[in-house]
Amino acid sequence: MTDFAAHECENGHLTYPAHTRCPACGRPQTGRIDLSDRQAEVVTWTTVMASPTGVREPNTVVIVEFTVDDRTVRAIGSTTAGVSIGDTVRPVHVEQLRDPSAAIRVADRQSWSGYRFEPVD
């Protein structure tokens, strides 16, 4: 199953996705905090009605914010249903997010599975 984690440097800065060096301080990222079992808040959303080849249409996409201790880290992803700003969502694993055979990007270049966000009642 695809990894969904925030990455932590020696100084405690969090990022998603991982970076070779921490964008905030330049130190290596050595820690990993699993986000797949946490809830997040919707920062903003859009529903895209003109998707590229191999992508579902309509495609609702969100930026969400996780709180980890006293820190926050954001992520982007598609959703399983409609959402509003401020809604609480949780990650749900999806085996194939888009059709790699229809994408310009080489299929072996990246993962095509990942997590969509599902509203929490």
Place this chain on the structure above:
Amino acid sequence: MDVAVIGAAMTPFGERAAWLDELLSTAALDCLADAGASTGAVDHLYVSNMASGEFEGTTGVMNALAADIGVTPAYTQRVGQTSASGGAGLYAAWQSIASGASELTLLVGGEKMTHRTTGEASDIIASLTHPVEYSHGVTLPSFAGLVARRYMDRFDVPRESLAEVAVKNHANATANPDAQFRKAIDTDDVLSSPVVADPLRLYDYCPVTDGAGALLFCPAAVAEQYTDRYVRLSGVAGGTDTHVVHERAEPTWMGAVAESGRQAFEMAGCEPSDIDVAELHDMVTLLEPLQLEALGFADRGTGWQWAPEGRTTRDGSLPVNTSGGLKARGHPLGATGIAQAVEIYRQLLGEAGGRQVTARRGLTCNVGGFGNCVTTAVLEVDG
């Protein structure tokens, strides 16, 4: 060393039968003719282009152009910085002259896109995104929808105010014979057009476009050997923001625009209030107010007020996108930053025809990705 722009040209933008090589050579030769310069005098040739390999299956476009128009053995280089390739070309051309490496530099930029479907073109452009964005099908229009909703929510922005940007830029394009869309529209047209990325609609976005533009540079000290019609490139600078858009502390703030603008103003020795006319990167209506804010023309959260208040029309306090902008002039990726400077060149020299404004100093802001990499330039005439 002060750098002058002594020639400018662009092909008509829109759906063109010509492929990229012909578009580039047409703009290049028209530009040299505009300055009265010969191909044999060119020391450096830069070609701004985002994705000829992906769009056409053609690479090495700088060498092909050099050989086609007869500027060999001049040094040639392709400049690729996604949709900011044209602006990055301005920077490269300035560096070549200011360093003393070249006495005459030709910058040509272009893209051939319309033979692809909108979905294919969108995917080619979206290939600049990070894998965690690309896997979800996130495109550049998607970012615009996400940030527009955030901007409207955070600053209580009426949806109609963004439509006013499209209306104004279409009106400007009716006076630009090179524009892709020379058709006036109203806010109802924008707000009733199909949704692309909610809350934004088709008429909020620029079209897919073919076209090319060119500029010719030399040391300002020798500009009058070629022509008495020239402008000075008094400031040019670039900046970079995060690759992953959601990592920005506040997605409605265009940090690379702010940084490139700050440096360009400093280099030119002027302030936002000294700018008489501007060409901003309105890939989508939202980006015009966001650039007004990041460049320091408007206070944070108020850029949206400028189009409805008429401050950015041709008779406003700061005319913006007199060419029609990306929205209506069109957006052939690698050509756009150059076409912006072509418009400012013509405005400063009084050669903008029916869209002429009074100006002695102008600004261009060319944005790559969704604010990922940016070049801002200040051009001016003496007197």
